[in-house]
Amino acid sequence: MTTDFTPLKTRFGDQLVTKQAILDQHAGGEGLTAAYPPDAVLFVTSTQDVADAIVFCAKHAVPVIPFGVGTSLEGQVQAVNGGLCIDMSKMGKxxxxxxxxxxxxxxxxxxxxxxxxxxxxxxxxxxxxxxxxxxxxxxxxxxxxxxxxxxxxxxxxxxxxxxxxxxxxxxxxxxxxxxxxxxxxxxxxxxxxxxxxxxxxxxxxxxxxxVPETIAAASVQFPELANATQAVQLILQLGIPMARIELLDALQMKACIAYSKLDAFEEKPTLFLEFHGSPAGVADQIAQIEALLIDFDAGPFRWATATEERTALWTARHNAYWAARALAPGKESFATDACVPISQLADCIEACQKHAKASGLLTPIVGHVGDGNFHMLVLHDPNNPNERMKAEALSEQVAREALARGGTCTGEHGIGLHKRGLLRVEHGDAVDLMAIIKAALDPQGIMNPGKII
Missing domain, CATH: 3.30.465.10 (Uridine Diphospho-n-acetylenolpyruvylglucosamine Reductase; domain 3)
Structure with a gap:
């Protein structure tokens, strides 16, 4: 049934948009290729705007889909039942x-x-x-x-x-x-x-x-991925107060070397590290790390304290997604989001890499390994049913490997559309309680329907 948005148009004027180009821009995030455009997009500028819009939607049972800048990875902003997309981008104060x-x-x-x-x-x-x-x-x-x-x-x-x-x-x-x-x-x-x-x-x-008095960034490479993950485990067990520890496997480093011009690096598993604190504290942390990582055949160590050098290093890390996509131009991707207890990290990544090798797909790995979280970017052709099936199967295998080790199917990306089945695997009957809470607060089911539960 088509919704008559005339009352909203009267209230909001040009803030309410139904042009197809704008609807298409709000049809999805970055992680899933399936597009579900809303029936209208409302660019709100205040809390009162949102409240007035939702009163209308509640009266007419119109689905409501909040939208920020569309960077979600699990299908959180897809308007699976149409409805009103509330774009928050103009609420920027x-x-x-x-x-x-x-x-x-x-x-x-x-x-x-x-x-x-x-x-x-x-x-x-x-x-x-x-x-x-x-x-x-x-x-x-x-x-x-x-x-x-x-x-x-x-x-x-x-x-x-x-x-x-x-x-x-x-x-x-x-x-x-x-x-x-x-x-x-x-x-x-x-x-x-x-x-x-x-x-x-x-x-x-x-x-x-x-802002910390002193910030130092570092990178160090390893002959094998297991050396890097075991080193991280020891760093955390010793209580060295790191700010960041990021892992890139050899394939991801290959991508970043080409994409971000990291010519000084080799195609090897690499840790990017950062230290925050006083000058003496940071110097002590660096000395501890250097001494510790020698036992894992690590090297060379590269340190950077100048702002521009640190920014370049972390920009390369944050561009890892686009670097990985450049490995297979024309293919789509989605990222797994497993998170496990740190003692299980090396074993979980190894098991997931075996599944990836069996799939035959390109699967570079990055990870916030300081808290046991890693992402496998699964590159595939969405128009090839066989590749799409392998990609979906691999994504579930990674999640189940994490769950089997006391972890979670999503460390930071959320459930959205993509992982609703895995939520039940992870939480069992507790999902029924989530559904009760959802029904109590949103009895009409208008708030972002089809997500999580």
Whole structure:
């Protein structure tokens, strides 16, 4: 049935768009090739805009799909039943920064790069960096993290409070600015990771950190992947306070060498590391790491403290996705997202590589291995049914290998459309309780239908 959006057009004017080109731009994220365009896109500029739109949608049983900048990887923004896409990109205000308390309040459309640009002159930064320049609302909705998570935490730990519009169009505020509270249910944590299925996040109160006095980056290569993963395990067991530890396997390094012109590197498994702290503390950490990694046949060590050198190093790491895609021009990709206890990391990656070899597909690996999270990018031709089938099967095999080792099928990308079946494998009957919560808060089922449950 076609929805009559005339009342919304009267209320919002040009903010409501039904042009096919705009609908197509909002038909999906980056991870899945299937496109599901909405019936209309509303570019909201305030929490009240969102509330008014949802009141209309609740009255007419119209699906609501929140949209940030479309960087989700598991099909979170596909409008599987049509409906109204609420685009948050124009809600981009940094509302308040509190340097003394190391927190700030932002609208949900603020991107992580924008926030860091606005607060850096105050000596502050916001750590999560999921690679893409995602919005904070989207990052909270998928419980995102990234390369800094092992030291600073994920969106779960860094979000103090939220403003949320419920499926009935009511505006609520959860949490606050205090660093702890025992007052009632923790609704902030309920909405974080809910992927727009329980309400629309319009504002966030988040923690900030002081820019470290000294930052040093490093890279080191290994003869075998097992050497690198075992080294990471020992680093963590010894309690060396690393800021980041990123792993790229030999195939991913081949891609990055070509794409980012890393001519000084070889096509070998590589760790990218970063240290934060005082000059003496960072120097001590570096000395410990150098001494430790010799036992794993590591080398050469490359250190960088200058901002431009560190930026170049981490830009190459963040461009790993596009570098990997360049290995097979014309092919599509999706990334697995396994996360396991650190003691299981080497064994899990080895098992997953065996599955990948059997599939015959190109599968470079990157990982936030400091917290046991790794991604296998599965390159395939979506128009080749045999390759698509192999890719889907490999994705599930990787997830099940992680689950068998006490891990999770998704460390930071979320469930969306792609992993709904695996959610039941991971949580069993607890999924029924999630469904009860969903039905209680959204009895009409209008909030991002088809996702998670």
């Amino acid at each position: 940094v509302i308040a920064v509190n340097p003394e308390d190391l927190d700030c309040r932002v609208e949900a459309g603020v991107t992580r790069e924008q926030l860091n640009l606005e607060i850096r002159d105050q000596g502050l930064f916001f750590p999560p960096d999921p690679g893409a320049n995602a919005t904070l609302g989207g990052m909270a909705s998928t419980r995102a993290s990234g390369t800094n998570a092992m030291r600073y935490g994920t969106m779960r730990e860094l979000t103090l409070g939220l403003t949320v519009v419920t499926p009935q169009g009511k505006v609520i505020r959860t949490g606050g600015r205090a660093r702890k509270s025992s007052a009632g249910f923790d609704l902030t944590k309920l909405y974080i990771g809910s992927e727009g299925t329980l309400g629309v996040i319009t504002e966030l109160q988040v923690r900030l950190f002081g």
